[in-house]
Amino acid sequence: MKFGGTSVADIERIRNVGRHVKREVDAGHDVAVVVSAMAGKTNELVAWCREASPLHDAREYDAVVASGEQVTAGLLAVVLQNMGLNARSWLGWQLPILTSHAHGAARILDINGEEIVKRFGERKEVAVIAGFQGIHKETGRITTLGRGGSDTSAVAVAATIRADRCDIYTDVDGVYTTDPRVVPKARRLDKVAFEEMLELASLGAKVLQVRSVELGMVHKVKIFVRSSFEKPEDIDPHGTPPGTLICDEEDIVEQQVVTGIAFSKDEAQISIRRVQDKPGVAAAIFGPLAEANINVDMIVQNVSADGKTTDLTFTVPAGDYQRSMDVIGKAKETIGFERLDGAADVAKVSVIGIGMRSHAGVAAQAFKALADRNINIRAITTSEIKFSVLIDAAYTELAVRTLHGLYGLDKA
Numbered sequence: 001m002k003f004g005g006t007s008v009a010d011i012e013r014i015r016n017v018g019r020h021v022k023r024e025v026d027a028g029h030d031v032a033v034v035v036s037a038m039a040g041k042t043n044e045l046v047a048w049c050r051e052a053s054p055l056h057d058a059r060e061y062d063a064v065v066a067s068g069e070q071v072t073a074g075l076l077a078v079v080l081q082n083m084g085l086n087a088r089s090w091l092g093w094q095l096p097i098l099t100s101h102a103h104g105a106a107r108i109l110d111i112n113g114e115e116i117v118k119r120f121g122e123r124k125e126v127a128v129i130a131g132f133q134g135i136h137k138e139t140g141r142i143t144t145l146g147r148g149g150s151d152t153s154a155v156a157v158a159a160t161i162r163a164d165r166c167d168i169y170t171d172v173d174g175v176y177t178t179d180p181r182v183v184p185k186a187r188r189l190d191k192v193a194f195e196e197m198l199e200l201a202s203l204g205a206k207v208l209q210v211r212s213v214e215l216g217m218v219h220k221v222k223i224f225v226r227s228s229f230e231k232p233e234d235i236d237p238h239g240t241p242p243g244t245l246i247c248d249e250e251d252i253v254e255q256q257v258v259t260g261i262a263f264s265k266d267e268a269q270i271s272i273r274r275v276q277d278k279p280g281v282a283a284a285i286f287g288p289l290a291e292a293n294i295n296v297d298m299i300v301q302n303v304s305a306d307g308k309t310t311d312l313t314f315t316v317p318a319g320d321y322q323r324s325m326d327v328i329g330k331a332k333e334t335i336g337f338e339r340l341d342g343a344a345d346v347a348k349v350s351v352i353g354i355g356m357r358s359h360a361g362v363a364a365q366a367f368k369a370l371a372d373r374n375i376n377i378r379a380i381t382t383s384e385i386k387f388s389v390l391i392d393a394a395y396t397e398l399a400v401r402t403l404h405g406l407y408g409l410d411k412a
Protein backbone atom coordinates (compact mmCIF):
# COMPACT_ATOMS: atom_id res chain seq x y z
CA MET A 1 0.00 0.00 0.00
CA LYS A 2 1.42 3.40 -1.00
CA PHE A 3 0.02 6.68 0.24
CA GLY A 4 0.88 9.99 -1.44
CA GLY A 5 1.35 13.43 0.07
CA THR A 6 -2.26 14.57 0.24
CA SER A 7 -3.20 11.26 1.88
CA VAL A 8 -0.78 11.92 4.77
CA ALA A 9 -1.13 15.72 4.87
CA ASP A 10 -1.90 15.89 8.62
CA ILE A 11 -2.33 13.64 11.65
CA GLU A 12 -6.04 13.11 11.00
CA ARG A 13 -5.28 11.86 7.49
CA ILE A 14 -2.48 9.64 8.78
CA ARG A 15 -5.07 8.12 11.14
CA ASN A 16 -7.29 7.56 8.10
CA VAL A 17 -4.36 5.78 6.41
CA GLY A 18 -3.97 3.73 9.58
CA ARG A 19 -7.59 2.57 9.25
CA HIS A 20 -6.99 1.51 5.62
CA VAL A 21 -3.98 -0.52 6.76
CA LYS A 22 -5.87 -2.05 9.69
CA ARG A 23 -8.66 -3.16 7.36
CA GLU A 24 -6.19 -5.13 5.24
CA VAL A 25 -4.39 -6.60 8.26
CA ASP A 26 -7.74 -7.63 9.78
CA ALA A 27 -8.57 -9.34 6.47
CA GLY A 28 -5.51 -11.54 7.00
CA HIS A 29 -2.96 -9.81 4.74
CA ASP A 30 0.68 -9.06 5.44
CA VAL A 31 1.20 -5.40 4.67
CA ALA A 32 4.13 -3.21 3.67
CA VAL A 33 3.22 0.48 3.47
CA VAL A 34 5.20 3.11 1.58
CA VAL A 35 4.55 6.73 2.49
CA SER A 36 5.33 10.09 0.89
CA ALA A 37 6.08 13.28 2.78
CA MET A 38 3.15 15.44 3.90
CA ALA A 39 1.66 17.46 1.02
CA GLY A 40 3.81 20.47 0.20
CA LYS A 41 6.68 19.35 2.46
CA THR A 42 9.06 18.27 -0.30
CA ASN A 43 8.48 21.55 -2.16
CA GLU A 44 9.30 23.44 1.01
CA LEU A 45 12.50 21.45 1.54
CA VAL A 46 13.56 21.97 -2.08
CA ALA A 47 12.93 25.71 -1.72
CA TRP A 48 15.02 25.83 1.46
CA CYS A 49 17.96 24.25 -0.35
CA ARG A 50 17.70 26.86 -3.12
CA GLU A 51 17.41 29.65 -0.59
CA ALA A 52 20.48 28.36 1.25
CA SER A 53 22.42 28.43 -1.99
CA PRO A 54 21.23 28.42 -5.62
CA LEU A 55 24.12 26.10 -6.41
CA HIS A 56 24.22 23.34 -3.86
CA ASP A 57 25.81 19.93 -3.36
CA ALA A 58 23.40 17.26 -4.65
CA ARG A 59 24.34 14.94 -1.76
CA GLU A 60 23.24 17.54 0.76
CA TYR A 61 20.07 18.29 -1.25
CA ASP A 62 19.18 14.60 -0.83
CA ALA A 63 19.99 14.69 2.89
CA VAL A 64 17.49 17.55 3.24
CA VAL A 65 14.65 16.48 0.94
CA ALA A 66 14.62 12.85 2.12
CA SER A 67 13.63 14.05 5.60
CA GLY A 68 9.95 14.58 4.76
CA GLU A 69 9.33 10.85 4.38
CA GLN A 70 11.13 10.04 7.64
CA VAL A 71 8.52 12.05 9.53
CA THR A 72 5.46 10.40 7.96
CA ALA A 73 6.91 6.87 8.24
CA GLY A 74 7.47 7.34 11.96
CA LEU A 75 4.09 8.97 12.50
CA LEU A 76 2.21 6.20 10.69
CA ALA A 77 4.02 3.56 12.76
CA VAL A 78 2.97 5.41 15.92
CA VAL A 79 -0.64 5.60 14.73
CA LEU A 80 -0.72 1.90 13.83
CA GLN A 81 0.74 0.90 17.18
CA ASN A 82 -1.91 3.03 18.84
CA MET A 83 -4.54 1.00 16.95
CA GLY A 84 -3.14 -2.15 18.47
CA LEU A 85 -1.11 -3.36 15.48
CA ASN A 86 2.55 -4.31 15.42
CA ALA A 87 4.31 -1.79 13.18
CA ARG A 88 7.85 -0.60 12.54
CA SER A 89 9.21 2.22 10.35
CA TRP A 90 12.08 1.73 7.91
CA LEU A 91 14.22 4.37 6.23
CA GLY A 92 15.93 3.68 2.93
CA TRP A 93 19.29 2.90 4.54
CA GLN A 94 17.77 0.59 7.12
CA LEU A 95 16.28 -2.03 4.77
CA PRO A 96 18.41 -1.14 2.80
CA ILE A 97 17.13 0.20 -0.52
CA LEU A 98 20.32 0.39 -2.57
CA THR A 99 20.42 2.91 -5.40
CA SER A 100 22.72 4.33 -8.05
CA HIS A 101 24.86 7.36 -7.29
CA ALA A 102 22.73 9.83 -9.29
CA HIS A 103 21.74 12.13 -6.42
CA GLY A 104 18.31 13.69 -6.91
CA ALA A 105 17.38 11.13 -9.58
CA ALA A 106 18.80 7.85 -8.30
CA ARG A 107 17.65 4.47 -9.59
CA ILE A 108 16.86 1.57 -7.29
CA LEU A 109 19.37 -1.27 -7.78
CA ASP A 110 18.39 -3.70 -5.08
CA ILE A 111 16.16 -3.96 -2.00
CA ASN A 112 16.59 -6.30 0.92
CA GLY A 113 13.12 -7.37 1.97
CA GLU A 114 14.20 -10.32 4.13
CA GLU A 115 13.79 -8.70 7.50
CA ILE A 116 10.31 -7.34 6.85
CA VAL A 117 9.10 -10.68 5.45
CA LYS A 118 10.55 -12.46 8.48
CA ARG A 119 8.63 -10.13 10.75
CA PHE A 120 5.38 -10.75 8.81
CA GLY A 121 5.74 -14.41 9.76
CA GLU A 122 6.97 -13.93 13.32
CA ARG A 123 4.62 -11.26 14.60
CA LYS A 124 2.39 -9.90 11.84
CA GLU A 125 4.39 -6.68 11.92
CA VAL A 126 3.39 -4.02 9.41
CA ALA A 127 6.42 -2.50 7.66
CA VAL A 128 6.14 1.26 7.17
CA ILE A 129 8.73 2.32 4.61
CA ALA A 130 9.81 5.86 3.82
CA GLY A 131 9.31 6.39 0.08
CA PHE A 132 11.46 8.45 -2.30
CA GLN A 133 14.77 7.56 -0.62
CA GLY A 134 17.57 5.04 -0.68
CA ILE A 135 21.25 4.74 -0.01
CA HIS A 136 24.27 4.57 -2.28
CA LYS A 137 26.21 1.58 -1.02
CA GLU A 138 29.74 2.64 -1.90
CA THR A 139 29.53 6.11 -0.36
CA GLY A 140 26.90 5.38 2.27
CA ARG A 141 25.11 8.59 1.36
CA ILE A 142 21.32 9.07 1.31
CA THR A 143 19.85 9.35 -2.18
CA THR A 144 16.42 10.36 -3.53
CA LEU A 145 14.60 8.99 -6.55
CA GLY A 146 13.33 12.14 -8.28
CA ARG A 147 10.00 13.91 -7.73
CA GLY A 148 7.09 11.54 -7.36
CA GLY A 149 9.57 8.79 -6.49
CA SER A 150 7.53 7.16 -3.73
CA ASP A 151 5.50 5.40 -6.42
CA THR A 152 8.72 3.77 -7.56
CA SER A 153 9.70 2.83 -4.00
CA ALA A 154 6.32 1.13 -3.63
CA VAL A 155 6.47 -0.88 -6.85
CA ALA A 156 10.08 -1.89 -6.15
CA VAL A 157 9.21 -3.07 -2.62
CA ALA A 158 6.19 -4.95 -4.00
CA ALA A 159 8.43 -6.71 -6.54
CA THR A 160 11.01 -7.61 -3.87
CA ILE A 161 8.56 -9.14 -1.41
CA ARG A 162 6.47 -10.67 -4.23
CA ALA A 163 3.34 -8.84 -3.15
CA ASP A 164 -0.01 -9.93 -4.58
CA ARG A 165 -0.68 -6.32 -5.49
CA CYS A 166 0.73 -2.82 -5.20
CA ASP A 167 -2.09 -0.43 -4.32
CA ILE A 168 -1.28 3.22 -5.01
CA TYR A 169 -3.62 5.29 -2.84
CA THR A 170 -3.89 8.89 -3.98
CA ASP A 171 -6.27 11.85 -4.13
CA VAL A 172 -8.12 10.57 -7.22
CA ASP A 173 -9.82 7.21 -7.49
CA GLY A 174 -7.85 5.97 -10.46
CA VAL A 175 -6.23 6.89 -13.75
CA TYR A 176 -8.47 9.09 -15.85
CA THR A 177 -8.66 9.73 -19.59
CA THR A 178 -6.89 13.01 -18.76
CA ASP A 179 -6.18 15.06 -15.64
CA PRO A 180 -9.61 15.28 -13.96
CA ARG A 181 -8.62 18.60 -12.39
CA VAL A 182 -8.38 20.16 -15.83
CA VAL A 183 -11.18 18.33 -17.61
CA PRO A 184 -14.15 17.61 -15.31
CA LYS A 185 -15.61 15.39 -18.03
CA ALA A 186 -12.64 13.01 -17.81
CA ARG A 187 -13.59 9.38 -17.18
CA ARG A 188 -11.91 6.86 -14.94
CA LEU A 189 -10.34 3.95 -16.81
CA ASP A 190 -10.85 0.45 -15.39
CA LYS A 191 -7.67 -0.84 -16.97
CA VAL A 192 -4.67 0.74 -18.66
CA ALA A 193 -1.92 -1.21 -20.40
CA PHE A 194 1.62 -0.77 -19.04
CA GLU A 195 2.83 0.65 -22.36
CA GLU A 196 0.09 3.26 -22.43
CA MET A 197 0.65 4.19 -18.80
CA LEU A 198 4.33 4.59 -19.57
CA GLU A 199 3.48 7.11 -22.29
CA LEU A 200 0.82 8.88 -20.21
CA ALA A 201 3.25 9.25 -17.31
CA SER A 202 6.24 10.35 -19.35
CA LEU A 203 4.14 12.84 -21.33
CA GLY A 204 2.81 14.64 -18.27
CA ALA A 205 0.20 12.64 -16.28
CA LYS A 206 1.91 12.76 -12.91
CA VAL A 207 -0.43 10.26 -11.23
CA LEU A 208 2.40 7.67 -11.40
CA GLN A 209 6.14 8.26 -11.70
CA VAL A 210 7.38 6.86 -15.03
CA ARG A 211 9.99 4.67 -13.40
CA SER A 212 7.35 2.94 -11.25
CA VAL A 213 5.49 1.88 -14.38
CA GLU A 214 8.70 0.58 -15.96
CA LEU A 215 9.46 -1.49 -12.87
CA GLY A 216 5.91 -2.80 -12.75
CA MET A 217 6.14 -3.88 -16.36
CA VAL A 218 9.49 -5.62 -15.96
CA HIS A 219 8.69 -7.37 -12.69
CA LYS A 220 5.02 -8.02 -13.48
CA VAL A 221 3.68 -6.18 -10.46
CA LYS A 222 -0.08 -5.65 -10.40
CA ILE A 223 -0.41 -1.90 -9.86
CA PHE A 224 -3.81 -0.67 -8.73
CA VAL A 225 -4.46 3.08 -8.47
CA ARG A 226 -7.23 3.99 -6.00
CA SER A 227 -8.44 6.70 -3.62
CA SER A 228 -7.40 7.10 0.01
CA PHE A 229 -10.38 9.37 0.62
CA GLU A 230 -12.96 6.63 0.57
CA LYS A 231 -14.05 5.69 4.07
CA PRO A 232 -11.81 2.77 5.10
CA GLU A 233 -14.70 1.11 6.91
CA ASP A 234 -16.94 1.17 3.81
CA ILE A 235 -14.53 -0.93 1.74
CA ASP A 236 -14.89 -4.70 1.49
CA PRO A 237 -11.30 -5.98 1.58
CA HIS A 238 -12.31 -8.94 -0.56
CA GLY A 239 -14.38 -6.93 -3.07
CA THR A 240 -13.40 -4.84 -6.11
CA PRO A 241 -13.05 -1.19 -5.11
CA PRO A 242 -13.17 1.64 -7.65
CA GLY A 243 -9.77 2.15 -9.21
CA THR A 244 -7.55 1.49 -12.21
CA LEU A 245 -5.50 -1.63 -12.79
CA ILE A 246 -2.28 -1.23 -14.77
CA CYS A 247 -1.99 -4.49 -16.65
CA ASP A 248 -0.81 -6.28 -19.76
CA GLU A 249 -2.32 -5.29 -23.06
CA GLU A 250 -3.84 -8.77 -23.53
CA ASP A 251 -5.89 -8.34 -20.38
CA ILE A 252 -7.87 -5.47 -21.84
CA VAL A 253 -10.92 -6.75 -23.66
CA GLU A 254 -12.39 -3.61 -25.17
CA GLN A 255 -9.49 -1.57 -26.50
CA GLN A 256 -10.33 1.98 -27.58
CA VAL A 257 -8.32 3.69 -30.30
CA VAL A 258 -7.42 6.54 -27.96
CA THR A 259 -7.02 5.80 -24.25
CA GLY A 260 -5.99 9.14 -22.85
CA ILE A 261 -4.54 12.61 -23.26
CA ALA A 262 -1.56 14.01 -21.40
CA PHE A 263 -0.07 17.47 -21.39
CA SER A 264 3.00 19.20 -20.13
CA LYS A 265 3.88 22.86 -19.80
CA ASP A 266 7.47 22.08 -18.89
CA GLU A 267 8.71 22.53 -22.45
CA ALA A 268 10.52 25.30 -24.26
CA GLN A 269 10.95 25.80 -27.98
CA ILE A 270 14.11 26.91 -29.74
CA SER A 271 14.25 27.84 -33.42
CA ILE A 272 17.45 28.37 -35.33
CA ARG A 273 16.76 30.45 -38.42
CA ARG A 274 18.57 30.28 -41.75
CA VAL A 275 21.00 27.53 -41.02
CA GLN A 276 23.31 26.57 -43.88
CA ASP A 277 21.78 23.48 -45.48
CA LYS A 278 24.74 21.11 -45.62
CA PRO A 279 25.79 17.77 -44.12
CA GLY A 280 26.88 17.92 -40.49
CA VAL A 281 24.69 20.81 -39.40
CA ALA A 282 22.38 18.72 -37.20
CA ALA A 283 25.44 17.19 -35.55
CA ALA A 284 26.90 20.65 -34.93
CA ILE A 285 23.68 21.68 -33.18
CA PHE A 286 22.71 18.60 -31.20
CA GLY A 287 26.23 17.48 -30.30
CA PRO A 288 26.90 20.40 -27.93
CA LEU A 289 23.41 20.06 -26.40
CA ALA A 290 24.02 16.37 -25.69
CA GLU A 291 27.39 17.21 -24.16
CA ALA A 292 25.63 19.68 -21.88
CA ASN A 293 23.29 16.85 -20.82
CA ILE A 294 20.24 18.54 -22.33
CA ASN A 295 17.45 16.26 -23.56
CA VAL A 296 16.09 17.33 -26.91
CA ASP A 297 12.57 16.10 -27.62
CA MET A 298 10.72 17.26 -30.74
CA ILE A 299 12.72 18.24 -33.81
CA VAL A 300 11.38 19.87 -36.96
CA GLN A 301 13.45 20.93 -39.95
CA ASN A 302 12.07 22.95 -42.84
CA VAL A 303 13.13 25.18 -45.69
CA SER A 304 13.66 28.84 -44.77
CA ALA A 305 11.76 31.70 -46.31
CA ASP A 306 14.65 32.33 -48.71
CA GLY A 307 14.53 28.75 -50.06
CA LYS A 308 18.30 28.35 -49.73
CA THR A 309 18.80 27.74 -46.04
CA THR A 310 16.97 25.67 -43.49
CA ASP A 311 15.13 26.43 -40.22
CA LEU A 312 15.50 24.04 -37.31
CA THR A 313 13.03 23.95 -34.43
CA PHE A 314 13.30 21.71 -31.38
CA THR A 315 12.14 21.49 -27.79
CA VAL A 316 14.03 21.13 -24.51
CA PRO A 317 12.82 20.90 -20.89
CA ALA A 318 11.78 24.38 -19.68
CA GLY A 319 14.36 24.17 -16.90
CA ASP A 320 17.15 23.83 -19.49
CA TYR A 321 15.89 26.62 -21.75
CA GLN A 322 18.38 29.37 -20.88
CA ARG A 323 21.29 26.95 -20.80
CA SER A 324 20.30 25.62 -24.25
CA MET A 325 20.12 29.12 -25.71
CA ASP A 326 23.61 29.81 -24.34
CA VAL A 327 25.02 26.55 -25.73
CA ILE A 328 23.64 27.25 -29.22
CA GLY A 329 24.69 30.91 -29.02
CA LYS A 330 28.26 29.86 -28.27
CA ALA A 331 28.29 27.42 -31.21
CA LYS A 332 27.06 30.06 -33.67
CA GLU A 333 30.35 30.12 -35.60
CA THR A 334 30.51 26.35 -36.16
CA ILE A 335 26.81 25.96 -36.92
CA GLY A 336 26.48 29.04 -39.11
CA PHE A 337 23.02 30.56 -38.74
CA GLU A 338 21.37 33.96 -38.90
CA ARG A 339 19.05 34.17 -35.91
CA LEU A 340 18.09 32.34 -32.73
CA ASP A 341 14.45 32.47 -31.54
CA GLY A 342 12.99 30.88 -28.45
CA ALA A 343 9.71 30.55 -26.59
CA ALA A 344 9.21 29.26 -23.08
CA ASP A 345 5.42 29.63 -23.03
CA VAL A 346 4.65 26.49 -25.01
CA ALA A 347 2.94 23.24 -24.09
CA LYS A 348 3.01 19.72 -25.41
CA VAL A 349 -0.32 17.93 -25.74
CA SER A 350 -0.17 14.19 -26.40
CA VAL A 351 -2.75 11.65 -27.46
CA ILE A 352 -2.08 8.06 -26.41
CA GLY A 353 -3.65 4.75 -27.39
CA ILE A 354 -2.51 1.27 -28.34
CA GLY A 355 -5.36 1.19 -30.85
CA MET A 356 -3.45 3.69 -33.01
CA ARG A 357 -1.25 0.85 -34.20
CA SER A 358 -4.11 -0.47 -36.28
CA HIS A 359 -5.99 2.72 -37.11
CA ALA A 360 -4.94 5.27 -39.72
CA GLY A 361 -5.75 8.98 -39.61
CA VAL A 362 -6.05 9.37 -35.85
CA ALA A 363 -3.58 12.27 -35.78
CA ALA A 364 -5.04 13.89 -38.90
CA GLN A 365 -8.40 14.23 -37.10
CA ALA A 366 -6.68 16.09 -34.28
CA PHE A 367 -4.89 18.50 -36.59
CA LYS A 368 -8.20 19.48 -38.18
CA ALA A 369 -10.00 19.85 -34.83
CA LEU A 370 -7.21 22.09 -33.51
CA ALA A 371 -7.22 24.17 -36.71
CA ASP A 372 -10.99 24.65 -36.36
CA ARG A 373 -10.27 26.19 -32.95
CA ASN A 374 -7.56 28.38 -34.44
CA ILE A 375 -4.86 26.66 -32.41
CA ASN A 376 -1.55 26.81 -34.22
CA ILE A 377 0.68 23.72 -34.14
CA ARG A 378 4.36 24.58 -33.79
CA ALA A 379 5.76 21.05 -33.98
CA ILE A 380 4.57 17.47 -34.16
CA THR A 381 6.04 14.10 -33.20
CA THR A 382 4.53 10.69 -33.65
CA SER A 383 5.32 7.15 -32.64
CA GLU A 384 3.46 3.86 -32.78
CA ILE A 385 1.01 4.46 -29.93
CA LYS A 386 1.05 8.23 -29.48
CA PHE A 387 1.45 11.61 -31.10
CA SER A 388 2.26 14.99 -29.60
CA VAL A 389 1.71 18.56 -30.74
CA LEU A 390 3.47 21.65 -29.48
CA ILE A 391 1.21 24.68 -29.06
CA ASP A 392 1.06 28.03 -27.24
CA ALA A 393 0.69 27.32 -23.53
CA ALA A 394 -2.34 29.61 -23.31
CA TYR A 395 -4.35 27.13 -25.40
CA THR A 396 -3.46 24.01 -23.39
CA GLU A 397 -6.80 23.52 -21.68
CA LEU A 398 -8.77 24.29 -24.83
CA ALA A 399 -6.70 21.83 -26.85
CA VAL A 400 -6.98 19.07 -24.25
CA ARG A 401 -10.75 19.52 -23.97
CA THR A 402 -11.15 19.63 -27.75
CA LEU A 403 -9.22 16.39 -28.27
CA HIS A 404 -10.91 14.73 -25.31
CA GLY A 405 -14.29 15.32 -26.94
CA LEU A 406 -13.05 14.48 -30.43
CA TYR A 407 -12.01 10.94 -29.47
CA GLY A 408 -15.18 10.23 -27.53
CA LEU A 409 -13.55 10.30 -24.11
CA ASP A 410 -16.03 12.68 -22.46
CA LYS A 411 -18.18 11.26 -19.71
CA ALA A 412 -21.66 10.42 -21.00
Ligand code: ADP
Pocket residue numbers: 003004005006007036148169170171172174175176177178179180181204205206207208260
Ligand atom coordinates in the same frame (compact mmCIF):
# COMPACT_ATOMS: atom_id res chain seq x y z
P1 ADP B 1 0.28 11.67 -4.74
O1 ADP B 1 0.64 12.81 -3.85
O2 ADP B 1 -0.75 10.77 -4.15
O3 ADP B 1 1.46 10.93 -5.28
P2 ADP B 1 0.08 13.14 -7.21
O4 ADP B 1 -0.32 14.57 -7.04
O5 ADP B 1 1.49 12.83 -7.46
O6 ADP B 1 -0.49 12.32 -5.97
O7 ADP B 1 -0.77 12.49 -8.41
C1 ADP B 1 -2.18 12.55 -8.41
C2 ADP B 1 -2.65 13.70 -9.30
O8 ADP B 1 -2.31 13.41 -10.64
C3 ADP B 1 -4.14 13.91 -9.33
O9 ADP B 1 -4.58 14.74 -8.30
C4 ADP B 1 -4.38 14.51 -10.71
O10 ADP B 1 -4.57 15.92 -10.66
C5 ADP B 1 -3.08 14.25 -11.47
N1 ADP B 1 -3.31 13.60 -12.76
C6 ADP B 1 -2.76 13.99 -13.94
N2 ADP B 1 -3.17 13.24 -14.94
C7 ADP B 1 -4.02 12.32 -14.42
C8 ADP B 1 -4.78 11.24 -14.97
N3 ADP B 1 -4.74 10.95 -16.29
N4 ADP B 1 -5.53 10.50 -14.13
C9 ADP B 1 -5.57 10.76 -12.81
N5 ADP B 1 -4.88 11.77 -12.23
C10 ADP B 1 -4.11 12.55 -13.02
Ligand code: ASP
Pocket residue numbers: 004005036037042043068131132146147148149150151
Ligand atom coordinates in the same frame (compact mmCIF):
# COMPACT_ATOMS: atom_id res chain seq x y z
N1 ASP C 1 7.69 13.48 -1.56
C1 ASP C 1 8.30 13.23 -2.84
C2 ASP C 1 7.87 14.28 -3.86
O1 ASP C 1 7.05 15.10 -3.59
C3 ASP C 1 8.05 11.86 -3.36
C4 ASP C 1 6.60 11.53 -3.63
O2 ASP C 1 5.69 12.19 -3.13
O3 ASP C 1 6.36 10.58 -4.36
O4 ASP C 1 8.38 14.28 -4.96
Ligand code: MG
Pocket residue numbers: 004148151206207208209
Ligand atom coordinates in the same frame (compact mmCIF):
# COMPACT_ATOMS: atom_id res chain seq x y z
MG1 MG D 1 2.86 11.34 -6.80
